[in-house]
Amino acid sequence: MTDRSPLAESLAELGPIEGRRTLAAEIADRLRDLILLERLAPGAPIRERDLAEALGISRTPLREALRILEMDELVTYSATRRPMVADPDVTTLAQNLRVLGALEALAGEEACAQATDAELAALAAAAREMAERSDSDEPLAFFRRDMAFHSGIVEAARNPPLLRAHAQFNARLWRARFISSRRRLKRARTLEEHLDIAAALSARDAAASAAALRTHLGTAADNVAAARHDPGED
Amino acid sequence: MTDRSPLAESLAELGPIEGRRTLAAEIADRLRDLILLERLAPGAPIRERDLAEALGISRTPLREALRILEMDELVTYSATRRPMVADPDVTTLAQNLRVLGALEALAGEEACAQATDAELAALAAAAREMAERSDSDEPLAFFRRDMAFHSGIVEAARNPPLLRAHAQFNARLWRARFISSRRRLKRARTLEEHLDIAAALSARDAAASAAALRTHLGTAADNVAAARHDPGED
DNA sequence: GTCGATATTTTGGCATGCCAAAATGATCCG
DNA sequence: CGGATCATTTTGGCATGCCAAAATATCGAC
CATH class of the missing domain: 1.20.120.530 (GntR ligand-binding domain-like)
Incomplete structure (x- = not known):
């Protein structure tokens, strides 16, 4: 590795700046797996609070993850915006x-x-x-x-x-x-x-x-x- | 229209339950247009606070909108997660x-x-x-x-x-x-x-x-x- | 004057809290 | 009893606030 100041080096070791991902992306991946493996049943309603707690995170990143999965059409929303696991016909x-x-x-x-x-x-x-x-x-x-x-x-x-x-x-x-x-x-x-x-x-x-x-x-x-x-x- | 109770009727008029959309989706559409028309220049950095203020909303729905546009590949994120308007080669x-x-x-x-x-x-x-x-x-x-x-x-x-x-x-x-x-x-x-x-x-x-x-x-x-x-x- | 270290500011990520609307349950009238 | 009405609870949407990390500015040594 290239020469660096002592401070910069110690920082680099603790906080890798490359390829950082957000919690939302991480959670989206986990939820994707859970859905694919049917640990989350198709058609099952998703309660944001419960799921967030179960995952040990707050609702904010979970909601962002749900947005991602919505685009992937793995999560759908009812007419009243209640999220659920997709269950395509x-x-x-x-x-x-x-x-x-x-x-x-x-x-x-x-x-x-x-x-x-x-x-x-x-x-x-x-x-x-x-x-x-x-x-x-x-x-x-x-x-x-x-x-x-x-x-x-x-x-x-x-x-x-x-x-x-x-x-x-x-x-x-x-x-x-x-x-x-x-x-x-x-x-x-x-x-x-x-x-x-x-x-x-x-x-x-x-x-x-x-x-x-x-x-x-x-x-x-x-x-x-x-x-x-x-x-x-x- | 079908018969309804007086109360239910008045509520229905004020709050249409059908096809409700979230601010995030709305904002995503607006931003999409702004990007397509180049009112937001390709490659331009997006400052969440400024943009949210300019749109008159808080950062939360804006961030969700950015997630959507990220999936659409109209917004990309730098290695340090700084959002910017996509500029594909x-x-x-x-x-x-x-x-x-x-x-x-x-x-x-x-x-x-x-x-x-x-x-x-x-x-x-x-x-x-x-x-x-x-x-x-x-x-x-x-x-x-x-x-x-x-x-x-x-x-x-x-x-x-x-x-x-x-x-x-x-x-x-x-x-x-x-x-x-x-x-x-x-x-x-x-x-x-x-x-x-x-x-x-x-x-x-x-x-x-x-x-x-x-x-x-x-x-x-x-x-x-x-x-x-x-x-x-x- | 330039480069590098350090202080300051800016920025995005996440948690929390409040609100309105929907779902649920209790209640009352027919 | 059955169905509509109202009270209660639950839920998602959004705003706000705090924090760590990145960017920028400041300063100092050579």
Whole structure:
């Protein structure tokens, strides 16, 4: 590190100025996780005072966090401004899924032009590994691999705004996709499609990648719809 | 209106419960306009106290509004959390524009399936009218028609999440697109492309609509890049 | 005169408090 | 009893105040 005065140095050690985050952002992340994992049930009302106390913070940063989650559509407000955990219906989920499909298709295209060979190889390896472990993997582990594969594609596109938008829509759909993923019905198809996608990417065939991703997201939409109509099983 | 008790009625008249909005949301909208119209200059630091006072509100709702605009990427924060009006570079604008293109392409596809004949006719009429008025229109009026045409397509898709995402990205790009639109360089091409889009939509040809919108947004990207490299003129 | 240390001011983050409006519960009349 | 009315409590919205950290100004040494 560069030379600094004794005072400046001691200050630097105690208070890192880089990458500081606000409580609100931190809380938004925590709440996001709680919502995705259904520790906060969909449709459940959110009482600011209680939740703030439970989190050990005051209402001000909590309210800012709720604003963030409102933009993410993970928290909605009643007509009388009472906040609650979002609980989108099938139609809304399908609409979001189509947008996600368009975003991933674009990501696939851009990844063909922007990704390094190493990245594409890693994606291909991930798809292969998923296929091999398919039977042994626990639902959550399988699902995480699935999500990581998709996120990897978007990262490879090297388009930060796209990455953020993708993360946003992905979060909205996380729960629904996880639920439908637990029912192993179409795992085989999912895995095939992943391999198709990886192949198209490795060939740097933008059109094929986009097409493969679109049909894959279409499959996801079918799965979500099916899971909603026929809840039980797992 | 339905029968109500005298008391309930008088209360209803004074305090409309429907569609209530918060100050923060209101302020976010106002600030959005101020940013888009450059009454708040790109890159300018935002002092919460001053701005709150200027708006006649306290810092709390202003801060919540800034959170909203941060998600919209119209306000950014320095490493030390000092808020300022966003000032995206050309690369970022191009990246956002590609996302916007993907969103509009999807909107075009869905509009082909969802829009009413009347909506499509209105879009075609709008494109035609724009072409006719092309020479007489003031830059701002021309630009507003342009934006309205695009928004009309997205509305016709009847996909609320898509509509919101589109509005978000559109806002990010508003300034840049307006600036490039003022330089009338490629008005003719813009108008042609609008007619192409309208034609594809009227034919309810999803693939053609998507393709036309994509190339159109590509043109927009070129225009933005050109305007940045060669500022002056108008 | 310039650079660096230190004092001062400014700024954003968070907590607290108050208020109006909505939700809830008690009450009274039919 | 049932339903409307009124009292009570709860809740979210906003303003205010305090604090720590960053920015700026001040000063001093070389």
